[in-house]
Amino acid sequence: xxxxxxxxxxxxxxxxxxxxxxxxxxxxxxxxxxxxxxxxxxxxxxxxxxxxxxxxxxxxxxxxxxxxxxxxxxxxxxxxxxxxxxxxxxxxxxxxxxxxxxxxxxxxxxxxxxxxxxxxxxxxxxxxxxxxxxxxxxxxxxxxxxxxxxxxxxxxxxxxxxxxxxxxxxxxxxxxxxxxxxxxxxxxxxxxxxxxxxxxxxxxxxxxxxxxxxxxxxxxxxxxxxxxxxxxxxxxxxxxxxxxxxxxxxxxxxxxxxxxxxxxxxxxxxxxxxxxxxxxxxxxxxxxxxxxxxxxxxxxxxxxxxxxxxxxxx
Numbered sequence: 001x002x003x004x005x006x007x008x009x010x011x012x013x014x015x016x017x018x019x020x021x022x023x024x025x026x027x028x029x030x031x032x033x034x035x036x037x038x039x040x041x042x043x044x045x046x047x048x049x050x051x052x053x054x055x056x057x058x059x060x061x062x063x064x065x066x067x068x069x070x071x072x073x074x075x076x077x078x079x080x081x082x083x084x085x086x087x088x089x090x091x092x093x094x095x096x097x098x099x100x101x102x103x104x105x106x107x108x109x110x111x112x113x114x115x116x117x118x119x120x121x122x123x124x125x126x127x128x129x130x131x132x133x134x135x136x137x138x139x140x141x142x143x144x145x146x147x148x149x150x151x152x153x154x155x156x157x158x159x160x161x162x163x164x165x166x167x168x169x170x171x172x173x174x175x176x177x178x179x180x181x182x183x184x185x186x187x188x189x190x191x192x193x194x195x196x197x198x199x200x201x202x203x204x205x206x207x208x209x210x211x212x213x214x215x216x217x218x219x220x221x222x223x224x225x226x227x228x229x230x231x232x233x234x235x236x237x238x239x240x241x242x243x244x245x246x247x248x249x250x251x252x253x254x255x256x257x258x259x260x261x262x263x264x265x266x267x268x269x270x271x272x273x274x275x276x277x278x279x280x281x282x283x284x285x286x287x288x289x290x291x292x293x294x295x296x297x298x299x300x301x302x303x304x305x306x307x308x309x310x311x312x313x314x
Contacts, residue, residue: 004026004053004300005026005052005053005054005055005296005297005300006029006047006049006052006053006054006055007020007021007024007026007028007029007055007057007088007296008028008029008031008045008054008055008056008057008073008077009028009029009031009056009057009058010033010056010057010058010066010069010070010073011033011058011066011069012058012059012060012061012066012069012272013057013058013059013090015270015273016057016090016270016271016273016287016288016289016292017057019270019287019289020057020289020292020293020296021293022289023289023290023293024293024296024297029045029047029054030045030046030047031043031044031045031046031073032044032045032046033069033073039065041065041068041069041072043069043072043073043076044076045076045077045080048080049077049080049081049082050080050081050082051081051082051083052082052083053082053083053084053086053300054077054082054083054084054085054086055086055088055125055296055299055300056070056073056074056077056085056086056087056088057088057090057292058070058073058087058088058089059089059090059091059092059093059271059272060089060091060092060093060094060112061091061093061249061272062093066093067093067094067112067115070087070089070116071115071116071119072119074087074116074119074120074121075119075120077120078119078120084122084123085120085121085122085123086121086122086123086124086125086296086299087116087121087123087124087125088124088125088126088292088295088296089124089125089126090126090127090270090271090272090288090292091126091127091247091249091271091272092109092112092126092129092130092134093112094108094109094111094112095109095129095130095131095134096109096130096219097109098110098130098131098133098134098137099131109131109134109137110137113134113137113138114137116138117138117139117140121140122140122141123140123141123142123143123299124138124140124141124142124143125142125143125145125292125295125296125299126142126143126144126145127144127145127146127147127246127269127271127288127291127292128145128146128147128174128218128246128247128271129144129218130218130219132144143295143299143305145288145291145292145295145305145308146309147244147246147269147271147286147288147291148174148177148178148181148309149291149308149309150269150286150287150288150291151178151244151267151286152178152181152182154244154267154286155178155182155214155242155244156181156182158182158212158214158242159212160183160184161210161211161212161239162182162184162211162212162213162214163179163184163185163186163187163206163207163208163211163212163213163214164176164178164179164182164184164185164186164187164214164216165186165187165188165189165206165208165213165214165215165216165229165233166186166187166188166189166216166217167189167191167215167216167217167225167226167229168188168189168190168191168225169188169190171216171217171218172186172188174216174217174218175188175216178214178216178244182214184214185206185207186206187204187205187206187207187208187213188204188205188206189203189204189205189229189232189233190203190204190205191225191228191229204232204233204236208233208236208237208238209236209237209238210237210239211237211238211239212238212239212240212241212242213233213238213239213240213241213242214242214243214244215229215230215233215241215242215243215244215245216243216244216245217243217245217246218245218246218247219245219246219247219249220243220245220247220248220249220250220254220266220268221249221250221251221254222251222252222253222254222257223250223253223254223255223257223258223261224257226243226245226257226258226261226263226266227257227258227261227262227263230243230261230262230263231261231262233262234262240264241262241263241264242263242264242265242266242267243263243265243266243267244267244268245266245267245268246268246269246271247268247269247271247272248268248269248271248272248274248283248285249272250272250274250275255275255278255280255283258280258282258283259280259281259282261282263282264282265282265284266282266283266284267284267285267286268283268284268285268286269285269286269287269288270285270286270287270288270289271288291308294308295308
């Protein structure tokens with residue numbers, strides 16, 4: 001009997017899971033996820049899970065049903081006697097609520113970590129967490145993957161008259177890694193955020209005059225910050241503006257803002273799907289299915305996952 005890994009998709013990650021199993025050359029796991037007439041979720045696996053290594057792929061972006069669906073899939077697999085259950089969360093939603101920086105505010109990322117563990121997850125695989133310290137919220141192992149190898153391949157042959165830009169102080173570490181690999185200088189944008197989803201660019205630290213620009217970030221949501229940054233960079237003499245941002249949340253008027261912005265090209269990954277009606281030219285999607293597939297198979301074989309990111313420049 002085959003006791004290899006079984007990979008199941010939640011509704012938020014159907015397309016990405018299809019690419020993962022295609023990469024691995026295996027069939028996707030069979031699971032029914034239905035709704036009662038009042039919207040209540042119902043889950044049933046259509047295959048034997050006893051003694052199996054189960055991987056459930058589901059991003060936890062809103063609506064909140066995506067989180068509940070993942071929790072129910074984990075709980076159902078546990079009750080079906082799966083040997084080990086790994087929650088593969090390409091985009092860990094609610095990660096921006098990772099600190100108590102005001103009185104009486106929610107710490108949602110810790111709450112979700114607790115719920116995943118309580119539901120029965122034995123391990124988590126995720127990508128480009130908004131704050132790496134979120135790994136410490138879990139009492140189970142976490143494999144934290146990076147989209148950088150995908151983006152490195154896009155930009156390593158670009159004109160070297162380019163600088164890497166961090167859109168805020170919090171993103172300096174990620175931007176510095178890109179600058180180091182691509183052998184480029186680093187620029188930082190100092191901004192103030194008076195309210196959630198609103199930002200005001202205050203100052204650009206570094207020289208962008210007559211240079212192409214590569215903006216690096218983990219999440220793009222309303223695109224207000226992003227578009228304001230691009231505008232400010234242009235006003236300071238930047239030429240072509242590119243961006244590599246892992247998670248395309250893209251809510252509200254984000255698509256329209258990007259298409260009407262100073263940005264030449266925005267590269268994102270498929271941790272989240274673009275809306276099907278998008279027909280613009282500026283957003284280009286790169287798949288992370290290969291990295292996730294390799295992490296899954298190495299986890300199943302108890303091999304190193306960190307070796308996925310040992311990149312040698314040619």
